[in-house]
Amino acid sequence: MLHIYFHIYIYSSSQSLDLYIYYDVFSYNICRNYDFLQQVPPWLEQLLHTPFFSVCRIHADAARNECNMFCLDCNNADAFCFYCRSSRHKDHQVIQIRRSSYHDVVRVAEIQKMLDISGVQTYVINSARVLFLNVRPQPKSGKGVAHICEICGRSLLDPFRFCSLGCKLEGIKKNGDASFALVGGNEELTMDTRMGSRQQEEGLREGSTQDMYPATPPPPASNARRRKGIPHRAPFAS
Numbered sequence: 309m310l311h312i313y314f315h316i317y318i319y320s321s322s323q324s325l326d327l328y329i330y331y332d333v334f335s336y337n338i339c340r341n342y343d344f345l346q347q348v349p350p351w352l353e354q355l356l357h358t359p360f361f362s363v364c365r366i367h368a369d370a371a372r373n374e375c376n377m378f379c380l381d382c383n384n385a386d387a388f389c390f391y392c393r394s395s396r397h398k399d400h401q402v403i404q405i406r407r408s409s410y411h412d413v414v415r416v417a418e419i420q421k422m423l424d425i426s427g428v429q430t431y432v433i434n435s436a437r438v439l440f441l442n443v444r445p446q447p448k449s450g451k452g453v454a455h456i457c458e459i460c461g462r463s464l465l466d467p468f469r470f471c472s473l474g475c476k477l478e479g480i481k482k483n484g485d486a487s488f489a490l491v492g493g494n495e496e497l498t499m500d501t502r503m504g505s506r507q508q509e510e511g512l513r514e515g516s517t518q519d520m521y522p523a524t525p526p527p528p529a530s531n532a533r534r535r536k537g538i539p540h541r542a543p544f545a546s
Contacts, residue, residue: 347480347487349423351380356441356474360405360412364389376405380422406438413438419473423488427469428476429457442474 355378364373367389375387380401393402403418416430416437430439443460455464459475459482469486470476480486 347484347489348477349380349488351385352423352473352477352488354385356477358385358387360387361407362387364392367391376407377402378405405441406436408433408438411444412441414441422490423473424490425473425476425488427479427486428473429464429466429468429471431465440472442472444471 358378360374360376360378362375364370364375367373370389370391372390375389377388377390377393377397379385379388379397380403382397382400387405388397401422403414403422405412405414407413413431413433416425416439419425419439425439428439430437432438443457444462446462453463455467456462457464457471457475458469459478460471462471464471470479476486476488480488
């Protein structure tokens with residue numbers, strides 16, 4: 309919670325008055341920055357601005373050379389591949405970024421250990437519950453939309469406040485009434501996150517052209533007909 313205190317100093321010298329006003333503003337900014345650091349981990353903004361899925365320059369000829377990993381322990385960390393993780397980030401906290409419809413997503417099972425994701429809309433794509441890192445472009449929401457993101461206005465499936473981690477971050481900067489800080493250790497999903505499972509089993513309503521996992525093909529259709537009983541030959545004519 310951000311508290312603002314106003315102090316009024318009356319001095320005969322205008323220079324002293326200006327000095328104390330400056331001191332109060334400086335103290336307010338320090339408190340504001342401290343509250344923000346308590347609500348948002350230092351690596352989050354770097355994560356949201358990091359480009360993923362480029363080819364690793366070190367392991368360009370390897371099979372798993374996509375840079376889709378991010379380290380939470382390294383300062384100014386860039387995305388790296390599977391082989392870089394084994395050699396440079398073996399004992400670090402690392403999350404894997406995936407892609408759906410050309411947008412970056414992260415599994416809820418991974419990110420909820422690091423952040424309080426309450427208030428962010430989650431989706432189920434091919435049996436994996438995920439959330440989006442950043443806001444996605446979309447046309448204006450039509451009439452009759454019940455739930456929209458407080459920051460970008462995107463239509464939501466369920467009564468959440470934000471469509472992505474990026475929009476929740478903007479909400480914290482703007483209003484200060486949310487937080488990414490975990491309370492009470494690594495807990496299960498909060499109640500408002502569980503609400504997202506109501507309509508998510510269908511996947512994203514917008515459709516997905518490049519999901520995280522290939523869809524399971526349906527079984528091939530069979531043209532064979534079942535027999536309904538034992539066939540009987542017609543009696544011989546007398």
